[in-house]
Amino acid sequence: MLIATWNVNSVRQRLEGLTAWLKERQPDVVCLQEIKCMDDAFPREPIEALGYNVAVHGQKTFNGVALLSKLPLEDVSRGLIGDDDDVQARFLEAVVAGPSGAVRVVSLYLPNGNPPDTEKYPYKLKWIDRLIAFSLERLKLEEPLVLAGDYNVIPTAADAKNPAAWVNDALFLPQTRARFQALINLGLTDALRAVSDASDLYTFWDYQAGAWQKNNGIRIDHLLVSAQAADRLVAAGVDKHVRAWEKPSDHVPAWIELRN
DNA sequence: ATGACTCAGGAACTGAGA
Numbered sequence A: 001m002l003i004a005t006w007n008v009n010s011v012r013q014r015l016e017g018l019t020a021w022l023k024e025r026q027p028d029v030v031c032l033q034e035i036k037c038m039d040d041a042f043p044r045e046p047i048e049a050l051g052y053n054v055a056v057h058g059q060k061t062f063n064g065v066a067l068l069s070k071l072p073l074e075d076v077s078r079g080l081i082g083d084d085d086d087v088q089a090r091f092l093e094a095v096v097a098g099p100s101g102a103v104r105v106v107s108l109y110l111p112n113g114n115p116p117d118t119e120k121y122p123y124k125l126k127w128i129d130r131l132i133a134f135s136l137e138r139l140k141l142e143e144p145l146v147l148a149g150d151y152n153v154i155p156t157a158a159d160a161k162n163p164a165a166w167v168n169d170a171l172f173l174p175q176t177r178a179r180f181q182a183l184i185n186l187g188l189t190d191a192l193r194a195v196s197d198a199s200d201l202y203t204f205w206d207y208q209a210g211a212w213q214k215n216n217g218i219r220i221d222h223l224l225v226s227a228q229a230a231d232r233l234v235a236a237g238v239d240k241h242v243r244a245w246e247k248p249s250d251h252v253p254a255w256i257e258l259r260n
Numbered sequence B: 001a002t003g004a005c006t007c008a009g010g011a012a013c014t015g016a017g018a
Helices: A015-025 A044-048 A120-139 A174-184 A191-195 A240-244
Strands: A002-007 A029-033 A053-057 A065-069 A073-078 A091-098 A101-109 A145-150 A221-225 A233-238 A254-258
Touching: A002 A015, A002 A101, A002 A145, A002 A221, A015 A044, A029 A101, A029 A145, A044 A053, A053 A073, A053 A091, A065 A073, A065 A091, A065 A101, A120 A145, A120 A174, A191 A221, A191 A233, A191 A254, A221 A254
Parallel strands: A002 A029, A101 A145
Antiparallel strands: A002 A254, A029 A065, A053 A065, A073 A091, A091 A101, A145 A221, A233 A254
16 A cells, blocks of 8 residues: 655645646555645545545635545545644545555655744644644554655754754654654654665755755655554655656655555 | 745735645
8 A cells, every 4th residue: 555645735726737647656555745726626636546546634715634545545634633723724544445454644744843932833732742643643543554644853963964954943843753753653654764764855946046956855744653563564655756847846755655 | 146936816916835
């Protein structure tokens, strides 16, 4: 079972690239972030035509996440526990009945948090704490769990071309990395790092300043998996070439393959 | 050295992104 995540930076702007990539990569499950539209504006038809079931948690203008799956999406749940007043669409959970049993998948878009001296940063940190609380509950189920998405966290200096440029940034501040590590410490595996220690395993290149041409990237899109999923991990990768396509997102897809 | 781009909303620009 191939499970992928991709921050598309507007699903409507990216529809051509998204469908081309779906045909090429043939993922079974896809977690999308930053779809930037309401549910009824999501381009369901061209994606369903490729054999996918679609679940959407949209929002006007900002954020928005979705799940695509060739197998049915069951127990779909929108929003992250821990703050009933949070209206930002950043979290979508569902269960996919795979050939070897259920796999629980979450598409998440963790807050950016910049600038750190505003209310945006404590919102980010609290959001990670809420994700930890959620994960604690789900890990009790002892089932394959995949938390995939744009975490807006650079876990280590090896995950940035130029780490010095990020030291005061919400993506790389010590508190950010410590909380991300606390999430991992619950017993999750960073699937990309489990299969590769490459120093340029980036998933994001800024549109500005020729970042792509200089390979000035960062790794901020992650697939964290429970032990029951990690035991079935056979491959993981980043589809870097997609960044060179026409009208690219600033993020590229990352994916894992689980043994059936 | 500085700025350098792309998106939604809505009709010239702002805010957000990372």
